[in-house]
Amino acid sequence: MNSYLTFKVIDEVFAVHVSHVMEIREYEKPKPVPQKVDFIAGLLEFRDEIIPLINTGLKFNLGPVEASQSSVIVILNLNKEGEADNYRVAIMADAVSDVIEVEDNELKTIRHEYKPGYVAGTYSKDNAFVFVLDSDKVFTRNEVIEMDKILSAAKEQ
Numbered sequence: 001m002n003s004y005l006t007f008k009v010i011d012e013v014f015a016v017h018v019s020h021v022m023e024i025r026e027y028e029k030p031k032p033v034p035q036k037v038d039f040i041a042g043l044l045e046f047r048d049e050i051i052p053l054i055n056t057g058l059k060f061n062l063g064p065v066e067a068s069q070s071s072v073i074v075i076l077n078l079n080k081e082g083e084a085d086n087y088r089v090a091i092m093a094d095a096v097s098d099v100i101e102v103e104d105n106e107l108k109t110i111r112h113e114y115k116p117g118y119v120a121g122t123y124s125k126d127n128a129f130v131f132v133l134d135s136d137k138v139f140t141r142n143e144v145i146e147m148d149k150i151l152s153a154a155k156e157q
Contacts (some may be wrong), residue, residue: 001101006130007074007093010062013130015100015123020076020135022046022088024096027071034153037146043154044090046075050154052147053090059138060116065092072096079136080144087144100125107132 004015005024023046030042030053039058043050053073057065065071073090080087100123107121120134139147 001103004100004102004130004132005074006097006100007072007091008095008097009056009060009065009093012060012062013097013128014056014060015102015130015132016074016076016135018099020078021074022077023075025073025075027067027073027092029067031154033150035150037143037150040147040150041092043151044073046088046090049088050151051075051088051090052150053092056091056093065094067092068094070095076135078139081136081141087147089139089147100130102132 003018005018005021006013006015008014028044030044033040033042033052039055041053041055044053045051055065057063072093072095074093074096075088075090077086077088079085102123107123109121110119118134118138120132123130123132
């Protein structure tokens with residue numbers, strides 16, 4: 001049995017394994033980014049580090065998530081592909097739903113030609129369609145490198 005935190009982005013519901021979730025907090029306005037990647041909304045302080053705030057609507061090609069009173073930020077701890085290092089990002093969501101328990105055999109696969117590499121499968125619950133994310137594959141290696149460059153430039157300022 002796996003536990004997933006579900007969250008809403010525009011009209012879609014996504015799920016991320018709870019082992020990657022570090023914190024859920026109310027939306028806060030990010031600091032501006034010195035260099036810009038389209039889906040990076042800005043920078044946030046998290047504990048003793050600066051992390052990028054990801055506009056998940058833009059990242060998932062759904063249109064931008066617009067900040068509102070119900071918007072939340074979810075801090076994720078992710079693994080760098082092919083490396084032992086972890087990195088943290090904050091993602092914007094329109095709302096956090098709940099935690100669901102899913103057996104591996106309950107995940108339905110999407111045919112490879114239609115599936116973004118970061119979707120592990122789908123799950124249906126109470127007539128809701130949930131995209132279950134493979135968290136460590138949401139960002140490509142090049143996107144992680146670009147985020148690192150942005151964070152380095154922000155530290156120099």
